[in-house]
Amino acid sequence: MSRIFYTCLTSLLLFTIVFCANAKDRIPFRLEGNLLLIKATINGQTGEFILDTGAPDLILNEARFKGIRVPWEDKNIADFHGHVSAVKYYAINQFSMGGLSFKKQYALTIDLSSVEKTKGIYLLGIIGYSILKELNMMFDFDRQELSFTRSRKKCKELLSDEIPQATFDLRFSGHIPFLIANVGKKKLRLGIDTGAEINILDNRALKHTSTHFDQTKKLKVKVKGVGHHQKTANAGTLQNLHIHGHPVGPIDVTLISIRPLNESLSVALNGLLGIPFLKRGKVGIDYKKRKLYLWKPDGQLANNQPEEGLEVLVEGEGQ
Numbered sequence: 001m002s003r004i005f006y007t008c009l010t011s012l013l014l015f016t017i018v019f020c021a022n023a024k025d026r027i028p029f030r031l032e033g034n035l036l037l038i039k040a041t042i043n044g045q046t047g048e049f050i051l052d053t054g055a056p057d058l059i060l061n062e063a064r065f066k067g068i069r070v071p072w073e074d075k076n077i078a079d080f081h082g083h084v085s086a087v088k089y090y091a092i093n094q095f096s097m098g099g100l101s102f103k104k105q106y107a108l109t110i111d112l113s114s115v116e117k118t119k120g121i122y123l124l125g126i127i128g129y130s131i132l133k134e135l136n137m138m139f140d141f142d143r144q145e146l147s148f149t150r151s152r153k154k155c156k157e158l159l160s161d162e163i164p165q166a167t168f169d170l171r172f173s174g175h176i177p178f179l180i181a182n183v184g185k186k187k188l189r190l191g192i193d194t195g196a197e198i199n200i201l202d203n204r205a206l207k208h209t210s211t212h213f214d215q216t217k218k219l220k221v222k223v224k225g226v227g228h229h230q231k232t233a234n235a236g237t238l239q240n241l242h243i244h245g246h247p248v249g250p251i252d253v254t255l256i257s258i259r260p261l262n263e264s265l266s267v268a269l270n271g272l273l274g275i276p277f278l279k280r281g282k283v284g285i286d287y288k289k290r291k292l293y294l295w296k297p298d299g300q301l302a303n304n305q306p307e308e309g310l311e312v313l314v315e316g317e318g319q
Contacts, residue, residue, distance in 0.1 A: 024159060025098035026147050029139075032119050034197035034275040036139075038146060040097045040127065042107070047124035050115075051146070052195030053285065054272070055128025056175040058095065058107040061116070064124055065090045067109035095131070100150065102131055126195070129175035136286040138293075139194075141279040151288035159284060164293035166246050170285070173267035177285065179292065181243045183209045188270040192285065192292065196274030201238060201253040205270040212239045214250070231256060246294075251277055 067088025136151040138159040214237040241249030284293035
């Protein structure tokens with residue numbers, strides 16, 4: 001009996017090891033400004049996509065993919081400024097990133113010509129929540145390399161040989177992951193948005209954080225969404241930002257109303273942490289475990305404040 005039990009236990013352990021030993025994929029990414037681009041393949045066509053934790057779905061550029069209207073699906077996507085785009089649907093036979101293929105029946109198509117024109121890129125689309133929700137990802141900004149695997153709650157793989165200096169709980173407002181942060185006594189809900197070229201602070205949050213906001217570096221920045229609309233906003237530096245007791249400031253932020261974005265979310269956010277916050281070395285995001293891992297979480301960050309009058313993109317979108 002003990003031999004049978006030992007054999008069963010050994011088999012169970014081996015199964016657990018195999019089950020948790022996901023094959024890790026590594027693919028390069030590049031930054032166009034602070035826009036994060038990777039290559040993926042859809043229906044046999046390979047090209048660049050924006051990897052965007054602020055986007056709700058797999059969204060294709062209608063200039064490359066002709067979708068169709070579905071009369072009973074009255075679906076729209078509103079960009080960061082509240083500009084609404086009616087979507088079409090595009091049938092998917094195959095979508096893959098690196099060595100992983102994803103079972104998905106359709107993608108959404110909208111006009112992304114404004115993004116292409118602003119950045120001077122040939123863009124196939126945007127990879128959002130409907131794909132990313134299956135993944136455990138690590139962005140290595142020093143090597144410009146993305147490591148990822150399918151996430152499983154019972155596995156402890158961190159996709160790095162180094163132990164992260166900080167681990168934070170992620171919450172979700174709709175499709176956007178967010179962290180609870182503090183500036184002084186003010187609690188802030190800050191979305192994690194890899195589609196944002198800047199860090200955003202909602203201008204209504206400023207009245208509670210004004211004593212920690214350095215206006216001496218005030219700049220005018222043009223902030224664009226996925227549509228052709230843009231707004232000019234002030235930029236400065238937010239001091240004394242803490243997440244779970246870890247000092248992660250000062251950080252450069254741009255002040256703008258995110259009310260249009262919040263109208264599509266279940267929990268109102270006070271801002272967005274974009275690529276300037278994330279590109280400190282390595283950052284990991286695990287959707288299933290709802291964790292964010294940071295390497296180099298403390299200390300001064302490189303000054304990533306945009307230049308006066310610069311056009312920057314914020315790809316955060318709501319449904």
